[in-house]
Amino acid sequence: MKKLENYSEDIYKCSKCGICLAACPVYEETGNEATLSRGFFTLLHGALNNKIPLKKLAKYLDYCTTCKACFDFCPSGISAEEIILAARSYFYEHGDISAIKKSIVKAFNSNMILKGLGFSAFIYRALQGPFWFDQLGGLSSQFNLISNIVNSQTQEYIKYKKLSPVGDKKEINAVYFPGCINNYFNASVKNATVMVCEKNGIDLDISPNFACCGIPARGIGDMQSFISLAKHNIGQIDLEQIDYLITDCATCGMVWDIYPEYLEGEYKEKALLLAQKNMNIYKFLVQFDIFLPDNVEDNKIVTYHDPCHLKRSQKVDKEPRKFLSLLPGIKFEEMKNADRCCGASGLYFLSKPGISQSISKRKAENILNTKANIVTTSCPSCKIGLSQGLSLCNRKMPVYQPVELLANIYFNKMN
Amino acid sequence: MTISNSISIDKVISELKLVLDKKNNILTEYEERFCYAYDATAIGEKLYLPDVVVLPENTEQVAQIMKIANKYKIPVITRGAGTNLCGGCIPLKSGIVLHTSKLNKIISIDKDNLTCVAEAGVVVEKLQQEVEKLGLFYPPDPSNLKVSTIGGSVALSSSGPRCFKYGGTKDYVLGLEVVTAKGKIINIGGNTVKNVTGYNLSQLFVGSEGTLGIVTRVTLKLIPLPESKQVLLVFFDSIDDAATAVTDIISHKITPSTLDLMDQKTMDTVEQFHPTGLPTHYDAALVIEIDGIADTIFVQAKQIEEICYKNNAKDVRIAKDKKEADEIWFARRSAFGAVARMKPNVITEDAVVPRNKIPQMVKAIRKTADKYNLNVCTMGHAGDGNLHPNFSLDLRDHEEHERLEKAIEELFDAAIELGGTLSGEHGIGMSKAKFMNKVASNEVLEYMKLIKNSFDPDDILNPGKILIK
Ligand SMILES: Cc1cc2nc3c(=O)[nH]c(=O)nc-3n(C[C@H](O)[C@H](O)[C@H](O)COP(=O)(O)OP(=O)(O)OC[C@H]3O[C@@H](n4cnc5c(N)ncnc54)[C@H](O)[C@@H]3O)c2cc1C
Ligand code: SF4
Ligand code: SF4
Numbered sequence: 066m067k068k069l070e071n072y073s074e075d076i077y078k079c080s081k082c083g084i085c086l087a088a089c090p091v092y093e094e095t096g097n098e099a100t101l102s103r104g105f106f107t108l109l110h111g112a113l114n115n116k117i118p119l120k121k122l123a124k125y126l127d128y129c130t131t132c133k134a135c136f137d138f139c140p141s142g143i144s145a146e147e148i149i150l151a152a153r154s155y156f157y158e159h160g161d162i163s164a165i166k167k168s169i170v171k172a173f174n175s176n177m178i179l180k181g182l183g184f185s186a187f188i189y190r191a192l193q194g195p196f197w198f199d200q201l202g203g204l205s206s207q208f209n210l211i212s213n214i215v216n217s218q219t220q221e222y223i224k225y226k227k228l229s230p231v232g233d234k235k236e237i238n239a240v241y242f243p244g245c246i247n248n249y250f251n252a253s254v255k256n257a258t259v260m261v262c263e264k265n266g267i268d269l270d271i272s273p274n275f276a277c278c279g280i281p282a283r284g285i286g287d288m289q290s291f292i293s294l295a296k297h298n299i300g301q302i303d304l305e306q307i308d309y310l311i312t313d314c315a316t317c318g319m320v321w322d323i324y325p326e327y328l329e330g331e332y333k334e335k336a337l338l339l340a341q342k343n344m345n346i347y348k349f350l351v352q353f354d355i356f357l358p359d360n361v362e363d364n365k366i367v368t369y370h371d372p373c374h375l376k377r378s379q380k381v382d383k384e385p386r387k388f389l390s391l392l393p394g395i396k397f398e399e400m401k402n403a404d405r406c407c408g409a410s411g412l413y414f415l416s417k418p419g420i421s422q423s424i425s426k427r428k429a430e431n432i433l434n435t436k437a438n439i440v441t442t443s444c445p446s447c448k449i450g451l452s453q454g455l456s457l458c459n460r461k462m463p464v465y466q467p468v469e470l471l472a473n474i475y476f477n478k479m480n
Numbered sequence: 481m482t483i484s485n486s487i488s489i490d491k492v493i494s495e496l497k498l499v500l501d502k503k504n505n506i507l508t509e510y511e512e513r514f515c516y517a518y519d520a521t522a523i524g525e526k527l528y529l530p531d532v533v534v535l536p537e538n539t540e541q542v543a544q545i546m547k548i549a550n551k552y553k554i555p556v557i558t559r560g561a562g563t564n565l566c567g568g569c570i571p572l573k574s575g576i577v578l579h580t581s582k583l584n585k586i587i588s589i590d591k592d593n594l595t596c597v598a599e600a601g602v603v604v605e606k607l608q609q610e611v612e613k614l615g616l617f618y619p620p621d622p623s624n625l626k627v628s629t630i631g632g633s634v635a636l637s638s639s640g641p642r643c644f645k646y647g648g649t650k651d652y653v654l655g656l657e658v659v660t661a662k663g664k665i666i667n668i669g670g671n672t673v674k675n676v677t678g679y680n681l682s683q684l685f686v687g688s689e690g691t692l693g694i695v696t697r698v699t700l701k702l703i704p705l706p707e708s709k710q711v712l713l714v715f716f717d718s719i720d721d722a723a724t725a726v727t728d729i730i731s732h733k734i735t736p737s738t739l740d741l742m743d744q745k746t747m748d749t750v751e752q753f754h755p756t757g758l759p760t761h762y763d764a765a766l767v768i769e770i771d772g773i774a775d776t777i778f779v780q781a782k783q784i785e786e787i788c789y790k791n792n793a794k795d796v797r798i799a800k801d802k803k804e805a806d807e808i809w810f811a812r813r814s815a816f817g818a819v820a821r822m823k824p825n826v827i828t829e830d831a832v833v834p835r836n837k838i839p840q841m842v843k844a845i846r847k848t849a850d851k852y853n854l855n856v857c858t859m860g861h862a863g864d865g866n867l868h869p870n871f872s873l874d875l876r877d878h879e880e881h882e883r884l885e886k887a888i889e890e891l892f893d894a895a896i897e898l899g900g901t902l903s904g905e906h907g908i909g910m911s912k913a914k915f916m917n918k919v920a921s922n923e924v925l926e927y928m929k930l931i932k933n934s935f936d937p938d939d940i941l942n943p944g945k946i947l948i949k
Contacts, residue, residue, distance in 0.1 A: 077876075078824045081520045082816075083563040087603070087626035096535050096581030097507065098562070104515035111514055116527070121511055138626075140817025142753075 066288065066327045069151040073113050076148065078141045079106035085135035085145070090406040091128050094423045100128035102135045102145035109152065123156045128420070130413050131284070132373040132406035150283065157286030210422075210456050214414075217452030217464055218251055218445070223472045225256040230266040231356040239349070240307050241269040242298070242321070244314040245277045246445040254445075257472035258313050258346055264475050265356055269311065273301035278320040284411050288327065295324045299335050310339055313346040313466060315372035315444035316411075318379055345375060346468060347384040347443065355391060355471075358478045363394030367470070368437040370428065370451060371404035372444035385443055389467050393474065398435040402428075407442075407450025414449060421450075422457055429454030432462070441467045489531045492552050496576070499544040500534055505582065507533040516577045519562040519569040521911060522825050524875045530557065530571040537582045539657060539665055539696040546694065547663030549576055555940050558690040560601060560632025563624050565828055566909025568636065568689050572944035580631050583696060586610055594702045595654060595671050600631025600695050607700075617705040619646035619737075622905070623813060631695045636907040637687035641738040641769070644863030646703075648905065650686045657697035658685060661936040671699045684931070689907055690942040692935040709737070709771035710781050711805040714788045715762040715795040719743065720839045722764040725791035726862045727836060729768070732787060734780055738769035739863035743842065746815050746857040746870075753821045754814040756807055762794060764842075766862060767812045812859075815870075819857045822872040827884060831891060833900030835865040844894040845869045852883040866904035892918060908946045916947065 081103055086092055089101040098104040105126060112119040131146040139145075239262070247255035255271075262269050279294035302310070312318035321343040324336040367389055376382040382404070390397045408414060408424030428450060432440050440451055443466055451464045493508060500506045507513065516533045531554070536542045549556045555575030562569045571577055580601030587597040591614050598607055604625040608618050621640035622628045628638060634656070639648025655669030669675060669682030685692055716722040719741075726739055741764060742750075748760040758765075766788075770780050785796045799805035820826045833841045842858055845867065849856040860867035869891065873880050892902055892915055901919050902912055916925065929947055932939075939949070 074824070078820075080522070080820050080826055081518055081562075082624070082820070083520055083561050083627050084624060086561055086563075087605070092581075095504065096579065096584075097504070097512070098515040098579070099507070099509075099512040107515050107518055108511055114525070117511060117514060125511060140814075140820045142817075142821055 067147070067151060069109075069148070069155045070113075072148045072151055075143045076106050076109045076113065079103065079110070079143055080141055081107065082140055084138045084140060088134040088138045090132060090134065090408070090424045090427075091130060091420055093427075094420045095128070099125050102129075102139070102143070105129070105145060105149065106143070109148070119152075120156065120159065122152065126152050126156075127416060130406050130408070130410035130421075130424075132410065133377040134373070134404075134406065137377065150286070153284070153286035154288050155286070157288070210453065213456040213461075214449055214452050217448055218246070221251050221253040221256075222463070222465065223253045223257040223260070223469050223476070225252070225260065226476060228260055228264045228475055230264060232266055234268070235266045235353075237267055237309065238307050239267055239269050239309040239311050240273065240302060241271045241311045242275055242278075242317055243271065244312065244317040244445070246314065248275070254313050254466045254469060257466065257469040258311070260472045260475060261350070261355075261468050265350075265353060270306070275301055278314075278317040280316050280320055281411060283320075292327050295320075295327060295336070296332055299324065299328075299332055299339065302335075302339060304335065304338060307339075307342055309349060310343045311346055311349055312343065313443060313468065315345070315375035315379070316446065318343060318345050318381075319374040322379065345379055345381045345384070345443070347388045348381050350468075351384050351387050351391075355388075357391060357393055358474060359393065361394035361474055361478075365395050365439055366398050366435065366437045367392075367395050367439045367441055368398050368400045368432055368435045369403060369467070370400070370407060370432070370440060370442040370447055372442055372447045373404075373406055373410075375443050376404050385441070385467055389441065389470075392467075392470055395470065398437055400431045400435045400437075402431055407447045407454070409446045409448075409450030409453065411446055414453060422453060425450045425454030426457045427454070429458045429460070433458060433460060437462070439463050439465055439470070441465050441470065443467070488552055488554075492548060492554055492576075493532050495548045496532065496534060496545060499541055499548070500536065502537075505535040505537065507535070513577075516559070516562075516569075516579070517571065519559070519564055519567065521565050521567040521570065521909070522827055522875055523567060523570065524881070528571050529574060530577040531574050533577045533579055535579050535582045539583075539659065542578065542583075542659045542694055542696050543663045543665050545576065545578060545663075546659050546661065549940055550662050550938070553938050553940055555943050556694070557942050558631070558635070558694050560629030560635070561603070561624075561627040563627055564632065564636055564907060564909060565830070566689075566903070566907045566911045568907055568909040568942070568945060570910060572910060575940070578694065580629060583631075587697065589614060589616070589702075590671075591616065593671070594704075595699055596702055597671075597697060597699050598630050599697055600629060600634075602630045604628045604630060604633055611702055612705055615705050616702040618652065618700060618702055620649045620652060623816070630698050630700075634686055634695055634698055635688060635690050637905070639905050641740050641767075641861055643861060643866075643905075644739055645735045645737040650683065652701045653682050653686050653698060654701050655699035656682045656685055656695050658693040658695055660693050661938065661941050665696070666693075669699065673701055687907065689909060689945050691932060691945055691947075692941065694941075706737075706771035708774045708777055709769055709805075710777045711799045711808045712766075712768045712770075712781060712784060712788075713797040713799075713808045713811075714766045714768065714793050715759060716764045716766070716792065717762060717794055718792075719764040719842050721792040722766055723836070723839045723862065725766065725788050725793065726838075728787050728791055729784055730863075732783065734770070734783060736768050736770045736784070736863070738767060739861065740767040740812055741765070741838070741858075741860050741862040741867075742767070742812065742815060743858040746819070746859050747811075749818040749822060749857050750811055750814050753818040754811070756811045756814075758811055759795070767808060815857065815859050819870040819872050822855065823874050825873055825875045827871045827873070827888075828906070829869045829871070829888060829891060830866070830903045830906040831869070831895040831900060832864065832866045832904035833895055833898045835863065837898040837900065838862055838865055838867065840898055841865075841867055841895060841900070844898075845891060848887045848890050848894070852887040854880070854884060854887055861904075864904065865900065889915075910945055913944070913946055913948050
């Protein structure tokens with residue numbers, strides 16, 4: 066794992082060309098140079114040269130949603146996201162984190178996490194509790210918004226039903242990593258994923274006792290917790306029994322790719338092998354001749370939002386679109402800036418509500434311009450961003466995962 | 481003349497706070513000001529910290545800010561995207577940095593009269609996209625048009641590859657709304673293409689680098705969007721052949737929208753970092769774009785191909801579709817980035833010579849780079865005789881930095897000797913102010929100072945730029 070000090074050359078390499086100004090969703094809202102990569106690198110460079118105390122920078126680096134958009138454009142090829150996370154880890158180690166985050170960390174570090182209640186679930190539950198309303202002051206007046214966001218997460222669109230497979234069973238060992246939302250909060254996507262796979266003759270192995278992927282810990286710089294979660298999850302898998310490791314959450318998928326960077330020895334080796342087997346559900350499904358019922362009498366326009374952790378981290382963007390365009394009764398319509406950040410970004414919508422909401426609102430406007438009836442994405446956090454934006458535009462629209470749409474088609478055809 | 485003592489700064493800030501009603505629009509923290517001590521110019525470890533940064537949301541606020549600055553005689557440095565390469569936004573004498581990031585509305589697009597009005601902070605690409613939706617075209621295309629602002633590109637008279645056929649920013653400015661050093665809002669020029677009512681003040685502001693007034697709104701000329709375009713990539717064994725091919729194309733009465741040049745070192749570096757299958761053994765390549773009516777373009781592309789082969793081209797690639805065209809442009813546009821990846825810093829120079837002197841200038845660049853043992857990739861706009869030698873180096877290596885300084889001065893002398901000048905499009909700012917006397921006589925400099933003095937008698941608008949007192 067690279068520490069902040071190891072990035073000093075990268076930080077110095079920023080030529081201040083300013084190209085990142087075009088990419089950064091946060092700068093679009095703030096217009097403030099101190100809130101995006103060029104400013105961050107200027108500041109970090111200043112800190113590494115003792116012109117600014119490093120701990121003063123935490124406040125500014127917190128503006129980054131870690132969406133990686135600037136990295137796509139950066140002529141010098143510097144990853145703001147990596148460096149910012151390294152800096153956050155430094156701040157965490159030195160106790161320079163905000164009060165809100167501290168309280169999250171405390172809850173997070175209690176053994177509740179590994180025992181059962183997922184971290185994300187904790188957040189969503191907590192959202193409804195008075196504690197957060199006090200902490201977040203400004204948000205308490207936005208009860209409607211909060212309840213819409215919470216609703217977006219609690220509606221279980223797809224209930225599990227055993228479906229008989231079409232054709233022969235496939236000889237594939239596919240282990241499914243469901244992630245916290247599926248596990249502890251709302252199993253709709255998990256139900257859909259399992260049903261779609263079963264219908265197509267693929268039995269997912271859903272038995273292992275997985276914990277949270279660890280991303281919330283990494284996001285606040287608590288690398289120790291992240292690493293222990295990584296080890297726990299890797300320990301659940303038998304390498305002899307796995308051809309694919311399937312995720313439907315963009316973030317969980319990304320995390321399996323990066324585990325090796327944080328581990329050493331045996332764990333690292335195992336993590337490297339698993340990273341090769343790690344595959345997003347849509348990339349997995351489109352390899353097969355998916356069963357598609359005829360006579361689907363529906364006529365829906367569907368659009369798709371690219372989660373940053375899926376498109377930029379895992380390079381999966383064509384597959385979900387291909388999957389959607391296969392579905393009967395559905396017309397796929399591309400939205401403008403489909404790969405721009407949705408504004409939610411883990412805890413960002415809580416820590417920077419103003420900016421987060423403006424970003425989400427722009428996203429929602431692009432969704433509404435497609436005249437879509439349904440918006441899809443492949444990440445529970447993005448679901449928050451999309452619901453938040455739509456709610457701010459006073460519109461209600463279902464936010465699904467593409468697999469939920471297919472599961473729903475199967476389901477209706479069966480009844 | 482500038483005051484930067486703390487008592488009056490506190491007063492200035494409290495008055496500014498009354499003008500900028502939102503607290504996020506006034507930045508006073510040390511860390512925030514630190515971010516505004518730099519622009520895209522490599523100034524090494526020097527630090528010129530502004531006293532305060534303001535993000536006004538409308539012209540009225542700009543005028544109020546300027547009134548306060550004038551009252552306390554404190555400098556105001558206007559900043560668009562802060563991407564200039566001449567230190568134009570560096571607050572040399574502290575003061576107020578006025579960032580136009582929130583003056584970002586397109587006010588109107590007039591389809592019938594082919595004009596538009598935009599606030600200074602509107603990004604060039606955004607404006608282009610909006611007018612193109614209506615079948616209109618705003619041609620000036622600095623290569624960083626994704627971020628470059630209208631105000632910044634007016635203040636620097638920016639231009640890009642399309643300049644050869646369409647001209648640069650200066651050819652599209654019809655009128656300006658400007659806030660003066662005393663905080664008055666004035667409207668100069670107009671919104672008609674023809675206008676001979678007195679001195680052409682709007683052109684005086686084009687390229688004035690924020691030293692005469694703050695541009696808050698710009699009225700721009702638009703033209704109809706060409707129906708289609710075509711890109712060719714042509715390789716030569718010698719830069720001389722490339723240069724004669726350019727002259728030959730032009731003498732055949734073909735006016736390509738772009739005639740861009742990359743030298744061998746550039747192609748080699750692009751391939752190293754963004755491989756697109758560019759051959760790396762040719763001495764030079766031309767990126768030629770033509771636009772217009774589809775049929776004519778097809779004929780012209782063939783003609784250009786023929787002319788190039790006649791001038792010893794080794795290979796001519798005509799983009800078959802949009803994908804191939806995008807690839808060619810990707811290679812050309814990646815050039816700067818590729819150079820930036822070689823070593824930590826990159827210094828882009830901006831010499832301009834008469835078109836037929838390009839081979840001599842390229843050779844002078846190579847010779848000078850060899851002499852001072854520097855790494856240089858040369859690219860540029862062959863149609864305009866505008867060359868960008870990009871030096872990649874590590875500025876922390878002081879000895880290397882010194883060699884670069886010497887090389888740059890020699891290059892300017894070479895450009896001037898060939899009948900050229902210091903800057904084609906990047907401006908003078910603080911970096912080249914010391915060379916002004918190489919290109920302008922004392923009388924000319926005196927007149928420039930008179931102009932500056934009549935707009936800004938107290939030297940509070942971007943002091944220390946263009947003219948050294
Ligand atoms: C990677 C890269 C590529 C580039 N390519 C090109 C190119 O192809 N062609 C080219 O011409 N240039 C190029 N440049 C130089 C520069 O970026 C452009 O000239 C650009 O248009 C400047 O716009 P800006 O908004 O960044 O201006 P800034 O850098 O913010 O400002 C430039 C100058 O104008 C003044 N100014 C800004 N706004 C105003 C205003 N509203 N009123 C009065 N004064 C103002 C500033 O004080 C400063 O002196 C390039 C730079 C980089 C880093
Ligand atoms: S694009 Fe990269 S090199 Fe350019 S200013 Fe941003 S971070 Fe720095
Ligand atoms: S990662 Fe995203 S939010 Fe962070 S600086 Fe880059 S573009 Fe902005």
